[in-house]
Amino acid sequence: MLNYWLYIGIFLVVAVVVPLVAVLLPVLIAPKKPSARKEEVYECGIESKGNVRIQFKSQYYIYALIFLIFDIEVIFLFPWAVALGELPIFAVVEGVIFIAILFAGLIYAMRKGALAWS
Amino acid sequence: MVPIIIFGLSALITLGAALAVVTNKNILHSAFYLVLAFAGVASLYVLLEAPFIAVVQVLIYIGAIAILIVFAIMLTRRIGSDDLIQRNAQWIWAAMGAAGLFLVLGWIVYSVNWPVVTQIVPEDTITILGQELLSTYVIPFEVASVLLLAALVGSIIIGRERE
Amino acid sequence: MADLINLIENWIKNLLLGWGASAGLTGFILQALGSVLVVMVCFAIVIVLIWVERKLAGRLQDRFGPNRAGPYGIFQSFADMIKIFTKEYVTPAGAEKGLYNIAPVLAMASVLAIWAVFPFAVNVIGADIHVGVLYIVAVGAFGILAILMAGWSSNNKYALLGASRSVAMLISYEIPMVIALLVPVLLSHSMKLSVIVEAQEPWFIFVAPLAALIFSISSMAEIGKAPFDLLEAESELVAGYHTEYSGMKFGMFYVAEFLHQFTVGALITIFFLGGWTGPMAVRWPILGVIYFYGKSLFIYLVISWIRLSLPRIRIDEMLDLNWRFLIPVSFVNLVAVAIADRVMMEFTLARWIYVLVMFGMNMFILWAALAIAEKNDQAVEREEFPPRPVAVPPGVDSK
Numbered sequence: 001m002l003n004y005w006l007y008i009g010i011f012l013v014v015a016v017v018v019p020l021v022a023v024l025l026p027v028l029i030a031p032k033k034p035s036a037r038k039e040e041v042y043e044c045g046i047e048s049k050g051n052v053r054i055q056f057k058s059q060y061y062i063y064a065l066i067f068l069i070f071d072i073e074v075i076f077l078f079p080w081a082v083a084l085g086e087l088p089i090f091a092v093v094e095g096v097i098f099i100a101i102l103f104a105g106l107i108y109a110m111r112k113g114a115l116a117w118s
Numbered sequence: 119m120v121p122i123i124i125f126g127l128s129a130l131i132t133l134g135a136a137l138a139v140v141t142n143k144n145i146l147h148s149a150f151y152l153v154l155a156f157a158g159v160a161s162l163y164v165l166l167e168a169p170f171i172a173v174v175q176v177l178i179y180i181g182a183i184a185i186l187i188v189f190a191i192m193l194t195r196r197i198g199s200d201d202l203i204q205r206n207a208q209w210i211w212a213a214m215g216a217a218g219l220f221l222v223l224g225w226i227v228y229s230v231n232w233p234v235v236t237q238i239v240p241e242d243t244i245t246i247l248g249q250e251l252l253s254t255y256v257i258p259f260e261v262a263s264v265l266l267l268a269a270l271v272g273s274i275i276i277g278r279e280r281e
Numbered sequence: 282m283a284d285l286i287n288l289i290e291n292w293i294k295n296l297l298l299g300w301g302a303s304a305g306l307t308g309f310i311l312q313a314l315g316s317v318l319v320v321m322v323c324f325a326i327v328i329v330l331i332w333v334e335r336k337l338a339g340r341l342q343d344r345f346g347p348n349r350a351g352p353y354g355i356f357q358s359f360a361d362m363i364k365i366f367t368k369e370y371v372t373p374a375g376a377e378k379g380l381y382n383i384a385p386v387l388a389m390a391s392v393l394a395i396w397a398v399f400p401f402a403v404n405v406i407g408a409d410i411h412v413g414v415l416y417i418v419a420v421g422a423f424g425i426l427a428i429l430m431a432g433w434s435s436n437n438k439y440a441l442l443g444a445s446r447s448v449a450m451l452i453s454y455e456i457p458m459v460i461a462l463l464v465p466v467l468l469s470h471s472m473k474l475s476v477i478v479e480a481q482e483p484w485f486i487f488v489a490p491l492a493a494l495i496f497s498i499s500s501m502a503e504i505g506k507a508p509f510d511l512l513e514a515e516s517e518l519v520a521g522y523h524t525e526y527s528g529m530k531f532g533m534f535y536v537a538e539f540l541h542q543f544t545v546g547a548l549i550t551i552f553f554l555g556g557w558t559g560p561m562a563v564r565w566p567i568l569g570v571i572y573f574y575g576k577s578l579f580i581y582l583v584i585s586w587i588r589l590s591l592p593r594i595r596i597d598e599m600l601d602l603n604w605r606f607l608i609p610v611s612f613v614n615l616v617a618v619a620i621a622d623r624v625m626m627e628f629t630l631a632r633w634i635y636v637l638v639m640f641g642m643n644m645f646i647l648w649a650a651l652a653i654a655e656k657n658d659q660a661v662e663r664e665e666f667p668p669r670p671v672a673v674p675p676g677v678d679s680k
Binding site for chain 3: 006015018034039067077078085099110
Binding site: 002058061062065075091097102112 | 177
């Protein structure tokens with residue numbers, strides 16, 4: 001069991017190292033001629049004005065919150081889906097109730113217009 | 119031998135990243151160090167042969183909560199671009215409190231005679247988890263759904279009031 | 282001879298053991314070799330795919346595509362590669378160097394990491410873990426983080442705006458994707474990818490076509506290419522989160538995008554098209570590997586075809602499609618499949634009846650969902666604008 005995870009660990013290291021080498025290689029062979037003009041922020045030729053880190057719409061935050069809630073729901077549903085075959089038929093109903101409660105939440109969110117891009 | 123090395127590395131990464139979270143001056147960098155700490159904790163779960171919890175740790179904490187934190191930082195005006203001081207006048211007391219707590223916990227871990235499970239961890243823990251969740255713990259399972267619904271409604275109400 | 286891959290594996294194993302390496306070290310070296318091989322194959326595939334994609338795009342749009350470097354331009358990718366490796370890095374002023382440099386590597390690594398758990402053939406399986414499906418979803422989270430890092434650290438308004446828009450899109454579309462993934466898990470009663478592949482008699486695309494459709498649509502959104510490429514809407518957002526990246530750092534995002542599309546092809550293959558299964562695949566595992574990559578390539582080309590044919594969707598329409606259509610439909614589909622599967626388990630039915638009922642039910646849900654969506658769409662009041670006057674030359678009567 002842990003053997004598989006060792007493979008995943010090695011794989012993750014390889015998956016980081018190979019792109020890292022690819023990114024570092026041009027440092028050795030590519031030309032380097034930095035200049036202030038070149039390093040200016042690209043805004044289609046117009047000079048950049050004001051602070052870059054502007055304040056964001058709260059809409060993004062609501063999407064992230066709703067995503068978090070549905071993510072947690074899905075985590076509960078995966079063991080349900082795996083074990084369904086070995087459970088009594090009533091377990092389906094339990095899972096359906098679980099989904100239905102959150103589905104009501106989704107419909108509430110839709111009715112309140114929280115999901116619409118404004 | 120290998121598990122011990124990996125445990126040491128993960129513990130080091132987790133603690134180092136956690137320390138960076140509280141000492142870093144840029145709050146957004148703190149958020150990304152927090153991701154590293156979460157990843158370290160996930161690898162500890164793997165070593166405990168609890169892969170489901172490990173994957174959930176990555177999925178929920180890195181995939182959702184970290185993004186939520188970053189969005190929250192972006193929502194607050196100009197906080198991310200300025201260097202801010204993360205300490206206040208009482209940091210020394212807080213550090214002492216934390217050290218005290220660490221000593222107490224360490225003493226408990228060391229002194230208690232923990233029961234050692236001799237039985238091997240079953241291969242397929244998820245089926246067992248699902249069976250338990252839907253038979254013995256079916257009420258908490260359904261209550262979790264209601265809790266999530268409450269969180270959903272709450273987040274929508276808070277989000278709407280801000281506009 | 283029948284089992285070429287294990288033959289080579291055993292040969293290396295015996296060679297290492299013969300040199301006096303311990304069993305643990307041998308296993309470690311074999312695992313390292315395996316992962317390097319898989320990663321290298323991924324890179325090699327991308328080099329070929331870039332040419333295939335450009336040629337295909339050219340032919341579909343009535344152009345030639347690359348046709349200068351070598352016959353049919355097959356060396357175009359290599360020429361591009363040499364060029365991009367010798368390109369200067371331009372780091373924008375005011376960028377946060379650390380995050381700025383980590384982001385492209387992380388973007389690539391998060392796509393590569395998915396390949397750690399894939400079953401390539403009956404006995405050539407990466408890590409056959411019990412939480413395979415969730416692992417795939419979980420490592421994708423690092424890709425989202427990479428986009429946020431790139432957008433934030435570039436010190437560019439367009440990059441930041443592009444990053445937050447694409448993250449909002451990615452996290453929204455992850456919900457229907459994961460719910461659609463629950464259906465193959467439910468049908469095979471396992472999250473192990475090897476079990477899911479072997480449970481597909483027939484392929485799950487016939488048992489759960491709606492889940493396959495939802496998974497494909499939401500995965501296409503996750504790739505972030507057309508028709509969901511609004512982060513690259515040049516007139517609005519320049520090039521999205523990687524506006525300020527140059528040289529190989531941009532190249533990593535680009536390669537990650539290509540590989541992600543191929544990975545989605547592989548995922549659809551595993552979950553809905555039977556993975557490595559095919560005629561003689563059990564006896565000749567090497568055939569399984571060929572089937573797996575072949576099916577993935579086929580899905581890749583279909584996705585390319587779709588994205589080369591469709592125009593870009595506006596962000597509000599795209600989020601509406603997700604929250605008002607895909608998520609409700611995927612929930613209804615999940616519940617229906619769960620009930621039907623469990624109820625039919627009580628009776629011993631022939632497999633073809635089971636498949637027929639499932640297929641019919643899926644089609645009915647799809648039809649009903651489309652009908653409801655169309656009805657709602659007509660109910661939405663649209664602002665009508667009078668036709669605008671068009672500039673006409675003087676003396677001509679404008680109609």
